Amino acid sequence: MTDTRTQVLAVPWQSTQPMPVTRPRRKTRQALIADLLGILALGSLVLTTWIWVRSGGYLQTFVYPEYAIGSQALLTGLLSSNLMVLQVFFLARIPWVEQSWGHDVLARRHRQVGYWSFWLMIAHVVLFAIERTEEPRGDVFGALWALFVTDPWMIWATLGTLMLIVVVVTSIRWARKRLRYESWHLLHLYSYLGMGLAFPHQVFDGTHFHELWTQIFFWGLYLSALAAVLVFRLGVPLWRSWYHRLRVTQVHQEVPGVVTVSMRGRHLDRMGTRSGQFFVWRFLDGPGWSRGKPYTISAPPRPRSLEVTIAAVGESSARAATLRPGTSVLIEGPYGTMTAERRTRPRMVLFAAGVGITPFRGILQDSQYAPGEAALVYRYTDDEHAIFRDELVELARQRGIDLYLLPGRRRGDGSWLPDTVLDVAGTDDYVLERMVPDIADRDAFICGPSPWIRSVRRSLKAVGMPERNVHHEDFAW
Known part of the structure; x- marks a missing residue:
């Protein structure tokens, strides 16, 4: 699907350095x-x-x-x-x-x-x-x-x-x-x-x-x-926070209302963190620090650094933009099972909406898959609020990812698609099968608002994907 009116973008693969591939095995x-x-x-x-x-x-x-x-x-x-x-x-x-x-x-x-x-x-x-x-x-x-x-x-x-x-x-x-x-x-x-x-x-x-x-x-x-x-x-958590001694090093605005907080620490590789996992974070920046919030890491974990991307949707999350370098960080984690290790098949498709793109940035960067084995469907309101858009386009070119960018407001009737695809005949399920014809033979990972996740799951069920191949974690409280 490359109809510019629907603003669904498929990016072709132009990789010059093929990545080694290890076929996933079912975890029992x-x-x-x-x-x-x-x-x-x-x-x-x-x-x-x-x-x-x-x-x-x-x-x-x-x-x-x-x-x-x-x-x-x-x-x-x-x-x-x-x-x-x-x-x-x-x-x-x-x-x-x-x-x-x-x-x-x-x-x-x-x-x-x-x-x-x-x-x-x-x-x-x-x-x-x-x-x-x-x-x-x-x-x-x-x-x-x-x-x-x-x-x-x-x-x-x-x-x-x-x-x-x-x-x-x-x-x-x-x-x-x-x-x-x-x-x-x-x-x-x-x-x-x-x-x-x-x-x-x-x-x-x-x-x-x-x-x-x-x-x-x-x-x-x-x-x-x-x-x-x-x-x-x-x-x-207290022992890990003391041992790893995380400090904020940089706060960078990705798009309006969304910042990436970069942190450095020591021996972070000993936690065994995987892309797609989350921590409960407490930034020691003043009153209110004791209220921890769960955020998924937004880049592959490194031995001395972690990144988390935060959208300002409340008082605590809005304070992330004001963090100063050197601020100490308390952590609980890593938690979560929405990692590439849950794959049961070589091919996977990732569905992200808004800030839900953050876990998939790391998964796509450090997971092993062959060209054409990974697809990313990314929903966002408009280009101004498309987190990591240019980076994802470049990654898709390098790794052979089928990338579908879906800007626009969400259309009604419980659809997970934007209103910009209203002129496409057929239901959500029909559009999904056109995007990813072999959808039933893949693993699906979903991250976004709870209603949107439910809509995507309904479409996946309708096109024949087994429930055991659908992976998501919902942080709505």
Whole structure:
């Protein structure tokens, strides 16, 4: 497709130095680890349920119905606390967990499990309240006051529950849209405090903590989650930041509102970073430095340098343009699985929109592929906002990349194409097959806004690409 009216550009290959090619092989180790971790998570829930059954929960529910409400209250509480611990593990930044599942998958599981845990917690509270107040002619207010305030450790459990309710409410989509990311993230941290306040009433007053082996299981579950947070969310990032000693060396404007921050450090190759991965960055440039933001590296990692390209879409990201050389940088990472190592086939096609081009710059520069085996579809609003455009054109000429530049505003009806291709007959799927006729026989990598990613995925599914060959990571919060 070279119709200048649609502004879809195919750049021919004019390479004089062919690159060595290594055919990708299907990676199975990470999939096996992911399956094992899933089995362990489900196993903890099964064991928790069995502890409830062994303690008489089944009999109390189905044989002695007068105890059914209290028994179900205990079960929902146990399962809720177990799921809360799994939430912590999902986003504890444990390296082999991140590498196996991918950050975006873990974030979705974290959110999904969080809602399950929340409703089980609400059921736990409501069922116990019903049990306490079902006595005829009883003092309802006194019973509830004792349950939520004066019973041992219950005031702390009540405060913890209220904190968790606030966290869940602010995590609903309509609420998130009304909060800045920094405010939402700060509120989200209160979930740790909420879980901590609810913990004592389970340990010191819980029916299922009386036997030694159940104490070992629950204490082991909670303490291992705490250790994971302390080690991988605090210890490892602090050690890496001290050891590698990253400093800002230059801030360069790519296009209006987008800058590339270049940094230097020491022994950066020892982190094993791959193009397409991201770090959580904290630039020590003044108040607000503690709020980390995830950005993908935008150039192949070097032993002494890293680059990240940042679009000004919020208060924190806008501050990147004001960074001064010498500013110290704290890092968490590297994270992410959207790397060339995930390829299962020699040929690949990359879809980028806006600042989503940043991971693909590095992937295209340091990955191994033959001429014609890589295609890049790049969507942007106009030439003024086309990040790395000239560099990508030159890279395409050198490496034999099929490059399709798609400027223009996004057309309606959930399309991932720009409005400049409205005169092309056919659907998104038809245009995609014209661009890349062998699309179903490639791996696809996608990076951009969440709605745009979903649109591209729908088209890929329609043209016959297997889901296992579609790779993306979504950082929308």
